[in-house]
Amino acid sequence: MAAPVRILTAVPICDGHDSAINTINLEFIRHGIEVVYLGYHRYAQDIVRAAIQEDVRAIGISSYNGGHVEFFVEVVKQLRKRGADDIAVFGGGGGTITHDDQRVMQRRGVDKIFFAGTSLSEMVAFVHQRYGKAHPHNGRNGAPADMQLARKLTRIEDSYAKGKRPRRAAVKKSANTRVVGFTGPGGAGKTTLIDELVLRLLQRDAKSRIAILSHDPSVVGAGALLGDRATMINSQHDRVFMRSMATRGQAGGLSPATEDCLQLLAQSGFDYVIIETVGTGQEAMPFQSKLVDQTVLVMNPDYGARLQLQKIVMLDLADIVVVNKSDQERARTAMSEIERRLEQNHREQRLISTVAKRHRDEGVDKLCDLLTQPRAALKKGRVK
Amino acid sequence: MSKLGQVVEAVDKYNTFVEAEVRRARTDKKFGQQMVNRWKEIKAKIPVGRAPTGLPLPRLALPEIDEAGEITRYLLGDGLPGEFPFLNGAYREMYLEPMQTSAIETASLEKNSHGKKSKMGGSKNGAQPPQAEEPTRLFSGLMLAEDTNERFHFLGAHQRSKRLSTAFDGPTLYGIDSDADGVFGKIGEGGVAVDTVEDMVRLYDGFDLGSPDFSASMTISGPAPIIMAMYIAAAKRRFGSGIVPKLRGTIQADIFKEVQAQNETIFPVEASLRFLTDMMEFTTREMPRWYPVSISGYHIGEAGSTPVQQAAYTLSNGFAYAEMMAARGIPVDEFGPRLSFFLDCGLDVEYIALTRVSRRIWAIGMRDAFGAGHKAQMFKVHTQTSGRSLVAAEFKNNLTRTAAELMLSYMNGTNSCHSNSADEPFTTPSEEWIRLAAHGQAILLDESGIFKHTMNMLSGSPGMKAVERAVEAAILEEFREIERLGGVMGAVENRYQRSQIQAAAHRYEQQIYDGTRPIIALNKYRNERETMPEFELARTPRAKQQLQVDRLRKFKQKNAVKAEKALEKLAAVVETDENSFPALLEAAEVCSLGQISNRLQEVVGRFRPMV
Numbered sequence: 005m006a007a008p009v010r011i012l013t014a015v016p017i018c019d020g021h022d023s024a025i026n027t028i029n030l031e032f033i034r035h036g037i038e039v040v041y042l043g044y045h046r047y048a049q050d051i052v053r054a055a056i057q058e059d060v061r062a063i064g065i066s067s068y069n070g071g072h073v074e075f076f077v078e079v080v081k082q083l084r085k086r087g088a089d090d091i092a093v094f095g096g097g098g099g100t101i102t103h104d105d106q107r108v109m110q111r112r113g114v115d116k117i118f119f120a121g122t123s124l125s126e127m128v129a130f131v132h133q134r135y136g137k138a139h140p141h142n143g144r145n146g147a148p149a150d151m152q153l154a155r156k157l158t159r160i161e162d163s164y165a166k167g168k169r170p171r172r173a174a175v176k177k178s179a180n181t182r183v184v185g186f187t188g189p190g191g192a193g194k195t196t197l198i199d200e201l202v203l204r205l206l207q208r209d210a211k212s213r214i215a216i217l218s219h220d221p222s223v224v225g226a227g228a229l230l231g232d233r234a235t236m237i238n239s240q241h242d243r244v245f246m247r248s249m250a251t252r253g254q255a256g257g258l259s260p261a262t263e264d265c266l267q268l269l270a271q272s273g274f275d276y277v278i279i280e281t282v283g284t285g286q287e288a289m290p291f292q293s294k295l296v297d298q299t300v301l302v303m304n305p306d307y308g309a310r311l312q313l314q315k316i317v318m319l320d321l322a323d324i325v326v327v328n329k330s331d332q333e334r335a336r337t338a339m340s341e342i343e344r345r346l347e348q349n350h351r352e353q354r355l356i357s358t359v360a361k362r363h364r365d366e367g368v369d370k371l372c373d374l375l376t377q378p379r380a381a382l383k384k385g386r387v388k
Numbered sequence: 389m390s391k392l393g394q395v396v397e398a399v400d401k402y403n404t405f406v407e408a409e410v411r412r413a414r415t416d417k418k419f420g421q422q423m424v425n426r427w428k429e430i431k432a433k434i435p436v437g438r439a440p441t442g443l444p445l446p447r448l449a450l451p452e453i454d455e456a457g458e459i460t461r462y463l464l465g466d467g468l469p470g471e472f473p474f475l476n477g478a479y480r481e482m483y484l485e486p487m488q489t490s491a492i493e494t495a496s497l498e499k500n501s502h503g504k505k506s507k508m509g510g511s512k513n514g515a516q517p518p519q520a521e522e523p524t525r526l527f528s529g530l531m532l533a534e535d536t537n538e539r540f541h542f543l544g545a546h547q548r549s550k551r552l553s554t555a556f557d558g559p560t561l562y563g564i565d566s567d568a569d570g571v572f573g574k575i576g577e578g579g580v581a582v583d584t585v586e587d588m589v590r591l592y593d594g595f596d597l598g599s600p601d602f603s604a605s606m607t608i609s610g611p612a613p614i615i616m617a618m619y620i621a622a623a624k625r626r627f628g629s630g631i632v633p634k635l636r637g638t639i640q641a642d643i644f645k646e647v648q649a650q651n652e653t654i655f656p657v658e659a660s661l662r663f664l665t666d667m668m669e670f671t672t673r674e675m676p677r678w679y680p681v682s683i684s685g686y687h688i689g690e691a692g693s694t695p696v697q698q699a700a701y702t703l704s705n706g707f708a709y710a711e712m713m714a715a716r717g718i719p720v721d722e723f724g725p726r727l728s729f730f731l732d733c734g735l736d737v738e739y740i741a742l743t744r745v746s747r748r749i750w751a752i753g754m755r756d757a758f759g760a761g762h763k764a765q766m767f768k769v770h771t772q773t774s775g776r777s778l779v780a781a782e783f784k785n786n787l788t789r790t791a792a793e794l795m796l797s798y799m800n801g802t803n804s805c806h807s808n809s810a811d812e813p814f815t816t817p818s819e820e821w822i823r824l825a826a827h828g829q830a831i832l833l834d835e836s837g838i839f840k841h842t843m844n845m846l847s848g849s850p851g852m853k854a855v856e857r858a859v860e861a862a863i864l865e866e867f868r869e870i871e872r873l874g875g876v877m878g879a880v881e882n883r884y885q886r887s888q889i890q891a892a893a894h895r896y897e898q899q900i901y902d903g904t905r906p907i908i909a910l911n912k913y914r915n916e917r918e919t920m921p922e923f924e925l926a927r928t929p930r931a932k933q934q935l936q937v938d939r940l941r942k943f944k945q946k947n948a949v950k951a952e953k954a955l956e957k958l959a960a961v962v963e964t965d966e967n968s969f970p971a972l973l974e975a976a977e978v979c980s981l982g983q984i985s986n987r988l989q990e991v992v993g994r995f996r997p998m999v
Contacts, residue, residue, distance in 0.1 A: 016574075017558070017562075017570055017571055017574065018557075018558025018559050018561065018562050018564065018571060018574045019558060020650055020651025020652050021651075022651060022999075023690075023691050023692050023890075023893050026890050026893065026894070026999075027893060027894050027897045030894060041999065043997050043999055044651050044997065045562060045651065045997070047569075047570045048570055049570065069558050069574070069577065069578050070557075070558070070573075070574065070577030070578045070927075071558070071573035071574040071575075071577045073573070074572065074573025074574075075573055075574075078570075078573075098780070098813060099779075099780035099783075099813035099814040099815075100813075100814065100815065102814070119780075120779065120780040120781070120813065121779075121780070121781055121910060123901055124897070124901060125901075196996060199996075231999050234997055234999040235996055235997055235998070235999060237994055237996055237997070361656070361996065362993075363656060363659075363992055363993030364993070
């Protein structure tokens with residue numbers, strides 16, 4: 005089976021019109037397309053960086069607030085500058101983009117403009133036809149490191165999609181790389197928490213580089229909406245390499261290609277590699293990889309009756325348990341119930357309460373402290 | 389139970405009360421007779437006017453009922469125009485032409501419209517709109533401040549009262565300066581570029597901001613408190629500090645609908661709400677003629693909600709703002725009359741009665757859940773015809789769509805109205821089509837006899853009643869769902885409103901594609917030979933964009949030292965619980981919009997988009 009087409013969609017800077025793109029995204033993912041959705045009000049440079057890291061075949065831009073000629077052309081220009089001219093740019097803007105505009109835009113490298121009245125099925129067919137062929141993955145010689153890494157990741161994903169398992173190289177983790185796995189039920193706020201953590205990691209060390217491997221489920225129709233980037237405002241940064249992966253049919257919150265991709269990232273010189281699973285259930289133990297140094301379980305205070313806690317396997321395994329959204333009424337009860345539950349395990353586990361959505365939240369600061377402790381502390385049993 | 393739960397309870401209770409009174413009127417002879425007598429009295433007092441053809445018509449139409457129960461249901465359940473629960477109108481007389489207007493009086497009105505209006509027909513009990521202005525208010529904003537200013541003068545030339553409505557460009561809406569990286573092409577597109585108090589001075593140049601005939605409306609929410617501060621600073625520069633209490637107008641400032649639908653939020657929700665209430669507290673105390681928030685369903689509707697969702701989210705947002713103001717200890721009768729609404733009017737059948745029902749729910753909720761008096765019970769609303777309903781294919785059809793929507797808006801008793809230009813699917817409206825849009829309103833209100841002789845044209849009709857009941861029940865059901873999610877704030881955090889709106893938008897699109905929702909010339913009676921018209925588009929020339937950047941840089945250079953001081957003071961105040969608006973006012977004198985929003989974001993964080 006061929007790998008699904010991957011594209012990126014976004015709405016330009018100073019434009020919040022996301023109604024059209026939301027509808028189009030849904031249609032795409034129902035027809036086998038993996039869509040990395042960057043959200044609205046996005047700078048050209050964020051779009052280009054993301055497109056390269058995600059190694060998409062094309063960028064779809066939905067613009068309704070004017071300035072589209074400049075914006076589309078700017079995206080094309082920046083792609084070229086970074087050696088990524090094989091990523092196509094297409095888009096539309098209802099009636100706001102005229103035929104004259106289209107001519108100028110196409111002359112300057114935009115692949116295709118859709119006008120008002122185009123049916124959703126026409127757009128789906130266009131994407132499959134035009135961007136469906138396998139990618140050469142040949143980042144130019146001397147291409148930026150981001151792009152080379154991105155294309156290697158695609159090769160791994162694609163060979164799994166074709167049913168071939170690539171030969172695994174021996175695990176050679178870079179000495180200074182810390183790998184942290186985040187999991188937890190949907191709606192617990194994992195993505196927001198990770199993004200706040202990234203902000204702190206970037207601030208604490210002006211040189212640190214971070215990789216994020218984030219997962220979203222593939223849907224019926226085999227596409228996927230990879231939407232974590234849309235809410236991760238701090239992770240759109242030149243020192244952050246982020247890759248969004250669809251689970252492509254695998255249960256447990258990760259993709260068949262995750263382990264290999266993780267290996268590659270772990271030996272690519274990042275200071276931190278963060279993996280985020282999709283929202284998981286009670287039985288999931290997603291991180292069996294030896295590469296993961298620390299696992300974090302993010303919980304919502306609203307997990308139901310205390311008995312439910314007995315069933316959550318990750319509570320036995322996680323190194324750190326975070327109760328996020330602890331501004332909710334039930335948070336105090338949740339903290340004490342989980343604390344008692346962890347006591348049964350008779351091992352060093354840490355419990356932290358956070359409000360990740362709060363600016364400068366102290367709980368997130370504490371979590372960051374735990375994850376930045378020297379490696380020596382990790383090896384000696386567990387973090388105290 | 390949140391306040392919204394109390395509102396639902398209040399409406400249910402009121403409906404039960406009305407039915408109990410109906411039964412009482414039928415069983416208690418004395419009470420029944422009282423109601424019948426009151427009805428007769430009301431009818432006897434209705435003045436009769438004449439249409440130009442000579443036909444006599446009552447200025448207020450009432451249903452032909454004479455049975456005590458029915459009379460009670462009408463008077464208590466619907467209320468006369470201008471009376472609780474205001475189903476039929478916020479005021480006793482709207483849109484009606486004056487009773488006896490001689491040519492001489494008309495001439496004097498042109499010269500000095502204010503102060504003469506109390507003579508214009510109507511009852512003496514003050515149940516008339518405070519100022520009989522034209523209800524037309526057209527939205528405008530393009531390129532730089534001086535260009536928009538010119539457009540304002542062009543639009544105002546047709547009107548005796550100056551009611552300006554300002555659209556801002558993208559960078560301004562997001563609190564970004566024109567000289568920031570990556571926004572150059574957006575300067576002056578889709579609205580006017582405003583970076584500093586100097587732009588604000590240019591924008592309203594030549595208008596007397598303190599005149600009772602002038603009002604400014606500013607459509608901006610994310611950075612609204614900053615823009616409000618700039619408006620005040622500009623007014624002070626031109627007219628001195630004495631101007632502040634005289635300023636009249638409205639600023640949108642509706643954060644909830646931004647988070648639910650329009651996506652122009654720049655600070656986290658809690659921080660945005662704090663800056664908003666700081667501003668509202670200030671204007672309520674210092675600017676008695678200002679409407680500090682325009683609680684907007686328009687963008688909810690335009691984002692694709694159903695009409696019922698639009699009304700339900702807008703009303704519940706309104707109750708949430710009222711709750712916040714009440715929590716600051718401001719009496720409901722002080723802030724209540726300063727809340728106003730903004731709704732979308734499209735072509736779906738619900739729009740026949742959507743505003744009528746909204747007015748009723750607001751009145752009952754404010755009276756019974758907030759203890760508000762008469763003025764704070766009134767739901768005052770600006771309506772705009774639906775931009776989303778307009779299509780590019782054979783775009784001249786848009787004139788008909790807009791005309792039908794205008795008709796619906798006025799049937800609902802809107803207090804003011806904007807009619808969209810037919811060329812809106814392509815561009816910022818051009819003068820030719822704006823003129824036609826404005827004329828559409830004049831044809832409906834001045835030329836046609838539909839609205840100028842009789843109030844209450846369709847009130848009490850069986851079709852209208854049927855729609856009213858169905859819409860009210862559906863709105864209350866939405867309220868209950870929001871209440872179950874922990875009130876407006878809880879529902880927002882659960883992305884409830886967003887998901888509902890997105891699902892409705894998706895359904896709408898699909899109905900267009902599968903043809904179950906006919907859109908003429910798009911999916912029905914399509915003209916295959918039609919080519920897209922070529923328009924002279926309102927694009928901002930590069931030279932103008934550069935001019936804006938240069939002016940801004942000069943401003944920043946000139947004020948560099950003062951700006952830093954003002955920003956530091958502002959940041960310090962924001963860290964405390966104090967009202968931040970006075971510090972914002974000082975900052976607006978010497979800082980640019982982007983300088984202020986950046987500094988505030990350092991203190992309170994940035995908004996994290998919801999998808």
